[in-house]
Amino acid sequence: MATENGLSLFLNLTNLRHWIVLLPLLAICYSLYIRYATSLRKVPGPFFASFTRLWKLQKTLRGDFEWTNIELHRRYGPIVRIAPNEVSIDDPDESVSIIYGHGTKFIKSPWYQASDAPGQHSIFTDTDIARHARERRLVANSFSMTSLAAMEPFISDCVQILESRLSDQAKEGSVVDMGHWLQCYAFDVIGEITFAKRFGFLDRGEDIGNIMSVLDGFLSYSSWMGVIPELHGPFTKLMSTLFSDGAPLESLRRFASNVVEKRQESNSSHPDFITQFLCTHEQKPDQFPMSEVYKMCMVLTGAGSDTTSIALRAVIYFLLKSPDKLEKLHAELSQREMAGKLSNPVTYAEAISMPYLQAVLKEAMRLHPSTGFTLARVVPAGGVVLLKNFLPEGTIVGINSWVAHRNTSVFGQDVECFRPERWLESEEATKRMDRYFLEFGIGSRTCLGKNISLMEMSKLVPQIFRTFDFDLIDQKKPWHTVNWWLVKQTGLLCRVRSRKPRVFE
Template structure:
């Protein structure tokens, strides 16, 4: 028995040594434990601070860091970004994404098949065109008005506002309007309807951790079904996406209503009717589910970042307010502001970009697999099958691209020159995987931010205390209580 255990530990040590000193990635620097086992990555994933760890690793080891035995993180938001994610890339999504779907399933977010992803994206892309979105702008305007009314109520009562929560409510209701022609009612009730937010949080936590060891996803799913019927883990594994049943019910209700409304459901159903074999009803439900989950969280995160950094930098807030006051005095702003008007406000757009640079929504590397034949990145030969990726938190702090003041909130960095204005960020992904909902998110932000800034004075209740963040792929913020006061205009 002793000899068997001794042999087992010798084999474990030999495997670890081979991964560290023999395999092709042996020359890539990084933590010793990360080169031997995925436990290093799993440990930091469990702690919910992988984005900060990733930044520190690059500061310590340089532009390429080994974060698992067969995985490296890259800090090169120019050449390597184009090679890994650019047009025509053969780098496929890694197995990390498998844990975000039921075993064997796929979605536009998770699909590793490049051709299939491109085909399915084409089927729905027209619904996300700028022309389509502008036709739905009134839906967003209605949500802006509701949110403004709720903030007015808080201002008149003098009580503080959990701004992190309320911005999530706004984002959920906008997605409801755009997708189903119906607000979900989060802003009306001010609460987590049906525990949707909590369920989304549980889903993100599960997929982030299980993504590190995706080979356990399928057997874990089977075990949960077998031994834990009706449990929360079962629901998380069975649906593997927030609000699937909710989305399906909303789609069916929307079909029964037959409203004359060019929302996304109408467009998805039209595609289904034209190409039922290529786009069955299951795909309609799946697309709506993705909209509810990813569409609400990412925008809420970006909006929190905007207001947080403006509160932390009152001079920048005043600069934005001056731009809005000037535009209003010249009769260039309606009430609420239109998307076209907002896009012409240069400082506003710079504020949005800078907030998303400092706090991008995603906090892990966008992991891809090196294709057949291998590749060379930053002078290192990476064999086929190696997982590589760039973390937006790392890329957005690259001093070569953004200058030495990367930790400071400086919207002006986007206004200095044409070159500055065209800096590349990966807030919404890159290349063929750029988020389909990018323009929806930008519209939501561009309409809400100026409307609140022009009408309210917003201050953090605890300005000297940093907010709390948790990284389960999406870096969500909490502890953002604010005082809201109405601005009386003369």
């Protein structure tokens, strides 16, 4: 009798109606376990974020995760649970050095997998600490200030071409999309210093080869797919099967490889990155194969243009929104010019000697950092205690630069104000701010292109503001931003007017 009852129960359970009821119950039990029975149960945060990544995915797809992340910390404090196995941190004193400091064993999280081809790695996505360090050493000299000094004349060429384009716009009195032109400038600089040839964006003012659109699509894809990286491989395979160029990175890879091949055929002696990468390849082909040459060019093309143009847009936008700060910059430029300390175009050495200019650049990057997600890392074996919370091995943890740069204990109570003076008031305060300034990353994963970006910005900003006056079309209307890992801006529409002629020695 008992056997018959058991068989009957089994048959009932296998009935579809029963499974429809049972599966949700199992899901609820699993969710409650994830929420309340794991080591992260004491970490505060949104209820749904504690047991499903769908919460983070939905916030990511909105394109404004940086503001969501800021609000979470304002509500819950310095440690917030943003996914079942992930926490966001805001701690300038201890956590930042533990997570990102030199010698750390925290590796990059699986989120970065969606920024590369499945099973592949680059210097940006690599999770192998030893391999990353080895490959970084192979190219580090190419990014030194000594190497970049040889490239400065080519950056100057791009500055002067943009200046010429803006002069044409000033004569016509037309509305200028400065955001677009700044990205054209950043792209052509990367082309010049990487491949010994400008891509031609400044010449035509167009998205040549739709590469800007391709990069936007790639960033959009990798930002949300990074939340569910398990699907990156299958999705890429499906797209490659359905479409010949369906892989998210295929267009960018093809673009970089074509330019590299043309550069090899030219036999140019131009002191560009390709020359240096090829030299490293010839010297150490086993350690630095041609595949690595292509990867480095892809990283430079993809990341180098967007991050710099984002920072340049921020500089112009905040200056035009703050006439008193712009007046101070003009005063510094005029003083240097009257003293005969400004070349045409401005040299990098001259630019870095102007304290207010450098404070303006840093403050713009503080208020609008290029990246808008946490710099996610994985807790190593043995776990870690951060902010009095034990985080077990495998927990994903990170700091978002947008959150860090609004930490009032570091940057003051007026963190939402564009105030370059904060970087000039106290040497001690500046050092503390520098330690929590994450625009270029931190520790061993600091952006290799940091010096390139700073040179591009330092040369362009004083040159265009000494030459032109810019007026926002609508002073009261804010620009539009979207966060696909990089927080890109649109709506920087201006009219350009030439300033009074200058006399150069």
